[in-house]
Amino acid sequence: MGISRSENMRRIRSKDTAPEMVVRRLVHGMGYRYRLHRKDIPGKPDLALLSRKKAILVHGCFWHQHPGCREGRPPKSNREYWLPKLKRNQDRDRAALVNLADLGWRVLVVWECETKDAVVLRERLETFLEQPERVHPFAG
Known part of the structure; x- marks a missing residue:
C-alpha cells in the first residue's frame, strides 16, 4: 500500500526544493553571492542579495497558486x-x-x-540582477 496523502504532504519541504536549487545554481554560476532564507527580511526570501537589495522568491505553483498554470489549480477534494x-x-x-x-x-x-527551461530562466535572472539599483531621487 502507498503512503497516505498527509504523509506525502509532510515530506514536502519549504527550503532547498528542486526549483530553488536550480535558481541557486544559476545565480551562483553567474558570479552572484547571496544569503538564504534571511529571517530579518520580510518574506524570508529564498535568495537575498544584500548589497544590491534584491530578493528572489521561488514559488511552488501549487502552494502559491500560480495563476494560469496547470499545477496551480486548487484541488478538487x-x-x-x-x-x-x-x-x-x-x-x-x-x-x-x-x-x-x-x-x-x-x-x-x-x-x-x-x-x-534553464536558458529562459537564466536570461530572466540576468535581466533582473543586472538592472541598476534604484537611486534615491535626492542623491547627488
Missing part, C-alpha cells in the same frame, strides 16, 4: 481545508512583496514551472 490554506499563502506572499517594496527591495518571483 477536501476544498474546505485546502482553499483557506492556499489563500493564506497568497495573502502572506502579497504582504511580503509590499513590505519588501516599502523597504526599497527589488523582488523577482520565479515560479516552479519556470525553472524547467
Whole structure:
C-alpha cells in the first residue's frame, strides 16, 4: 500500500526544493553571492542579495497558486481545508512583496514551472540582477 496523502504532504519541504536549487545554481554560476532564507527580511526570501537589495522568491505553483498554470489549480477534494490554506499563502506572499517594496527591495518571483527551461530562466535572472539599483531621487 502507498503512503497516505498527509504523509506525502509532510515530506514536502519549504527550503532547498528542486526549483530553488536550480535558481541557486544559476545565480551562483553567474558570479552572484547571496544569503538564504534571511529571517530579518520580510518574506524570508529564498535568495537575498544584500548589497544590491534584491530578493528572489521561488514559488511552488501549487502552494502559491500560480495563476494560469496547470499545477496551480486548487484541488478538487477536501476544498474546505485546502482553499483557506492556499489563500493564506497568497495573502502572506502579497504582504511580503509590499513590505519588501516599502523597504526599497527589488523582488523577482520565479515560479516552479519556470525553472524547467534553464536558458529562459537564466536570461530572466540576468535581466533582473543586472538592472541598476534604484537611486534615491535626492542623491547627488
